[in-house]
Amino acid sequence: MADHCTWDDDYKQITQKIRAKLLELAHVSEKDYTVVLMQGSGSFGVESILTSAVGEDDTLLIIANGAYGERMADIAEHAKLNYLMYRVKYDRIPSADEVAHLLSQHPEITHVAMVHSETTSGILNDIASVTNVVKSAEKTMIVDAMSSFGGVDIPVGELGIDFIVSSANKCIQGVPGFSFIICRHDSLAACEGKARSLSLDLYDQWKTMEKDGKWRFTSPTHTVLAFAKALEELDEEGGIPARSKRYYDNNRLLISEMKKMGIRPYIDNEYQGPIITTFFYPEHHQFSFQEMYEYIKDRGYAIYPGKVTDADTFRIGNIGEIYEEDILKLTAILKDFFAQMNAD
Numbered sequence: 034m035a036d037h038c039t040w041d042d043d044y045k046q047i048t049q050k051i052r053a054k055l056l057e058l059a060h061v062s063e064k065d066y067t068v069v070l071m072q073g074s075g076s077f078g079v080e081s082i083l084t085s086a087v088g089e090d091d092t093l094l095i096i097a098n099g100a101y102g103e104r105m106a107d108i109a110e111h112a113k114l115n116y117l118m119y120r121v122k123y124d125r126i127p128s129a130d131e132v133a134h135l136l137s138q139h140p141e142i143t144h145v146a147m148v149h150s151e152t153t154s155g156i157l158n159d160i161a162s163v164t165n166v167v168k169s170a171e172k173t174m175i176v177d178a179m180s181s182f183g184g185v186d187i188p189v190g191e192l193g194i195d196f197i198v199s200s201a202n203k204c205i206q207g208v209p210g211f212s213f214i215i216c217r218h219d220s221l222a223a224c225e226g227k228a229r230s231l232s233l234d235l236y237d238q239w240k241t242m243e244k245d246g247k248w249r250f251t252s253p254t255h256t257v258l259a260f261a262k263a264l265e266e267l268d269e270e271g272g273i274p275a276r277s278k279r280y281y282d283n284n285r286l287l288i289s290e291m292k293k294m295g296i297r298p299y300i301d302n303e304y305q306g307p308i309i310t311t312f313f314y315p316e317h318h319q320f321s322f323q324e325m326y327e328y329i330k331d332r333g334y335a336i337y338p339g340k341v342t343d344a345d346t347f348r349i350g351n352i353g354e355i356y357e358e359d360i361l362k363l364t365a366i367l368k369d370f371f372a373q374m375n376a377d
């Protein structure tokens with residue numbers, strides 16, 4: 034519960050320790066990769082990469098099968114970047130063959146960006162096959178792994194991803210306040226002088242942080258301390274493999290308990306990720322999401338509204354200190370709720 038300020042030596046050491054630990058979690062070496070911490074929520078991290086890496090003479094291909102892919106298009110639009118879209122239905126994964134085709138049709142493309150775990154639906158996109166195609170074509174690969182990094186093991190170095198971003202409050206289970214970007218040294222060096230924004234300049238942020246761990250502008254010190262603790266807790270749990278197993282087990286249990294009530298997931302089993310699940314409402318339901326939300330909240334849990342555009346759905350997330358017991362309690366609460374709604 035001690036306070037630190039951005040200038041404090043001990044605090045700067047904590048920042049450096051976090052950066053080193055994130056390299057380890059990404060399975061990359063200090064020789065090839067570096068980590069930049071960036072103030073703000075996850076979107077600030079995504080915006081930092083896109084507006085720092087994609088220069089005036091560059092063209093970005095954005096792959097989208099959900100709201101977070103569309104947010105990248107929104108960022109590109111605001112920053113007036115040259116960009117193209119490859120859109121896929123929200124319940125389908127992008128195809129590496131199609132990406133290869135687009136790269137050959139559009140030689141002007143220099144960068145490709147995609148989401149790993151599309152939190153919109155819960156689908157887990159195949160970043161390995163797409164990155165393979167992108168790196169074979171010698172383009173820069175950018176991955177939004179916001180809701181997967183730490184919960185799904187990602188061999189960042191082996192895949193050759195140039196920039197991968199996540200934030201403090203997702204699978205590392207910290208509290209909100211900053212994002213982190215794992216960058217290949219040579220790809221980051223290519224960003225020098227390109228940024229469209231001062232505060233989100235990825236290269237300048239790195240340059241200051243690299244000296245001795247001091248953040249360029251005031252940092253969310255309390256959030257950073259909490260994140261250092263969250264990284265220790267991840268180790269205590271058994272690292273990414275153990276956390277990933279817990280998320281997968283919870284997710285499978287959740288889906289099977291929901292199926293017993295006749296409630297189906299929106300994403301096919303083959304593509305369903307372990308992070309969050311979108312469910313269709315029971316047939317002929319009369320209640321609103323708000324009624325269901327409040328009933329559950331009164332009993333100690335919170336769920337999400339649906340976010341897909343083509344179906345009426347709700348979502349249940351797995352990230353955080355959630356165990357088998359919670360899944361069973363939550364599904365029992367839902368069962369009571371549906372029984373009560375049917376009786377009314």
Ligand SMILES: *Cc1c(COP(=O)(O)O)cnc(C)c1O
Nearest residue numbers: 074075076101150152177179180
């Ligand atoms: C959470 C999330 C983000 C960032 O959202 P913020 O609200 O800015 O933290 C971006 N992409 C994905 C896939 C996410 O799950």
